[in-house]
Every structure is written in structure tokens, then in C-alpha cells.
Amino acid sequence: MLATRTPTPRGAAPRRPRLGVVKFASCDGCQLTLLDLEDQLLDLVAAFDLVEFAEASSHRSSGPFDIVLVEGSISTPEQAEEIIRIRSQATLLVVIGACATAGGIQALRNWRDHEIVRRAVYADPAYVDALATSTPISDHVTVDAELRGCPIDPQQLLELLTALAVGRRPQIPNEAVCLECKRQGTVCVLVARNEPCLGPVTHTGCGAICPAFARGCYGCFGPREAANTGSLVAWFGRDGRPATETAALFSGFTAYARPFRSAIDDLGGPPGPAAPAGDTPSQEVGGDARR
Ligand code: SF4
Numbered sequence: 001m002l003a004t005r006t007p008t009p010r011g012a013a014p015r016r017p018r019l020g021v022v023k024f025a026s027c028d029g030c031q032l033t034l035l036d037l038e039d040q041l042l043d044l045v046a047a048f049d050l051v052e053f054a055e056a057s058s059h060r061s062s063g064p065f066d067i068v069l070v071e072g073s074i075s076t077p078e079q080a081e082e083i084i085r086i087r088s089q090a091t092l093l094v095v096i097g098a099c100a101t102a103g104g105i106q107a108l109r110n111w112r113d114h115e116i117v118r119r120a121v122y123a124d125p126a127y128v129d130a131l132a133t134s135t136p137i138s139d140h141v142t143v144d145a146e147l148r149g150c151p152i153d154p155q156q157l158l159e160l161l162t163a164l165a166v167g168r169r170p171q172i173p174n175e176a177v178c179l180e181c182k183r184q185g186t187v188c189v190l191v192a193r194n195e196p197c198l199g200p201v202t203h204t205g206c207g208a209i210c211p212a213f214a215r216g217c218y219g220c221f222g223p224r225e226a227a228n229t230g231s232l233v234a235w236f237g238r239d240g241r242p243a244t245e246t247a248a249l250f251s252g253f254t255a256y257a258r259p260f261r262s263a264i265d266d267l268g269g270p271p272g273p274a275a276p277a278g279d280t281p282s283q284e285v286g287g288d289a290r291r
């Protein structure tokens with residue numbers, strides 16, 4: 001998977017992997033995580049040939065890339081075409097952040113009538129050429145790796161780039177936030193304080209920040225593998241929590257990730273006005289959503 005290094009002719013300087021950072025519909029927060037690696041930035045620039053990173057450099061490249069980091073969801077027809085071009089130019093394509101891995105907070109529109117949303121948000125929607133859905137990159141092209149979070153965790157990004165630089169597999173754990181709480185000795189907010197918490201079904205990576213401050217996790221890292229959302233929803237129900245409250249809890253940055261999306265659908269949809277009769281949340285583009 002990580003074949004980013006090519007043999008170097010004797011006497012020649014090693015070729016650095018060509019790295020690109022591109023964005024689609026997003027707030028740029030995940031790209032900024034790379035710039036926030038201040039102590040490691042010079043080492044990273046020495047290890048990679050940073051050929052495309054509009055946030056940081058006026059030097060631009062349309063490819064080819066050994067590695068491309070992709071931020072943001074696919075929300076416009078142009079983006080749906082551009083991600084296919086980017087994929088064709090990249091040996092490894094890594095998606096970063098909740099927008100790119102799950103569609104982002106903007107994917108809440110996927111449950112709504114597109115025209116109503118456009119008219120509510122924009123003064124003159126005639127100038128806005130947006131898709132009816134916001135979808136993750138993996139709905140459109142093959143993805144080689146993903147970093148979760150809103151924004152991504154700097155240490156996970158550093159681990160990924162370090163691993164790619166030396167040609168080894170990144171060590172990105174896939175476990176629940178709960179395990180991080182246990183390791184840190186954080187008292188469980190669900191059990192001790194009856195705080196609704198998505199920690200049992202959420203991918204680790206943040207360091208279990210929210211429970212450490214005595215508040216429940218709202219799932220910004222998205223579902224962990226084999227997340228048992230049904231069990232957690234049943235727990236909340238036995239606790240007397242209304243279905244609308246539980247649906248709202250799942251309706252955050254990663255609402256459109258498959259297990260969270262299913263939970264929201266089972267609970268009657270996200271908060272807000274319902275979609276008109278006949279509409280479903282499945283007006284997807286780009287084929288099968290794998291989450
Ligand atoms: S995942 Fe969060 S921080 Fe990253 S681009 Fe999207 S909204 Fe911004």
C-alpha cells in the first residue's frame with residue numbers, strides 16, 4: 001500500500017514523495033492541523049515535496065501526486081468531476097476529517113428538500129449550483145486511508161505522514177472513545193452522571209476530550225468499526241430519553257456515516273422540519289455509500 005519510495009540512482013539525492021493537499025466543501029480546519037504541526041513542519045517539508053497546498057503556498061500543481069490529502073465533502077457537480085481527476089493523479093489518496101470521511105455537518109441537508117434548504121440559506125439561490133447531497137469522498141472514488149475527526153488529530157496526522165515517509169503502515173487505532181477514557185482514568189459520564197454519550201460507538205483519536213471535561217461525546221470522529229448503535233439507542237430509550245433527543249445527539253458532524261445515519265433514520269430523522277412526503281434521505285450521487 002505504501003509504495004511511495006522509488007529507487008534512487010547511485011549518487012543522486014533521494015526523490016521525495018510528491019505530496020498534495022486539496023479541499024472540497026469544508027472549513028479548512030483539517031488542513032490547518034497540518035500547519036499547526038509547527039515543531040515538525042520543517043522535517044515534514046524536508047521529507048516531502050509539497051507540490052500542492054493552496055492554503056500554504058502559491059506554487060500549484062494538478063499532479064501527479066504520490067500522496068494526496070483530501071479535505072471536504074462532495075457538494076457540487078464540479079467537485080464530483082474534480083475528485084475523479086484527483087484520484088487519477090494520485091498513487092495514495094488519504095481523506096482527512098469528518099467532511100471528507102462522512103459528508104460533514106453539511107450532510108444534514110441530505111434529509112431535507114434541497115430547494116427549501118437553498119432558499120433558506122442563500123439570498124439568491126439561482127447563483128448556487130450545488131448538489132442535493134453532501135457525500136463523503138469514498139462515495140465517489142477509492143480511498144486508501146482516512147483520518148477521522150472535526151478537525152483531525154495532529155498526532156494521528158503526524159503518525160500517518162511519518163509512516164508514509166518511511167514506507168510503513170500507519171498505526172491508527174480503531175477502538176471506541178470509551179477505551180481512551182478507561183486508560184486515562186476518566187469517570188464514565190454515561191454511568192456516573194447520566195450524560196448522553198456516544199463514546200461507546202465513536203472512533204477514538206481525540207484523546208476522549210469531552211468526557212474528560214464531564215460532557216458526553218457527540219461523535220465527531222464518527223462511528224468506530226462495527227459500532228453497535230442499536231444497543232446504545234436502546235440504552236438511551238430505557239433511560240427514558242425521547243427518540244428526538246437521541247436522534248439529535250447522532251445528528252452532528254458525522255450524521256451521514258452509515259451506522260449513525262441508520263440510527264437517525266430509525267429514530268425518525270434529524271431535528272428540524274421533515275422532508276416532504278415521498279422524499280427520502282437517499283438522494284445520493286456517486287453510487288453506494290459504504291458506511
Ligand atoms: S472536518 Fe471539521 S475541521 Fe475538518 S474541514 Fe470539515 S468542518 Fe472543518
Ligand code: SF4
Binds near residue numbers: 209
Ligand atoms: S465529540 Fe467525542 S470524538 Fe469528538 S472530541 Fe469530543 S469525545 Fe472526542
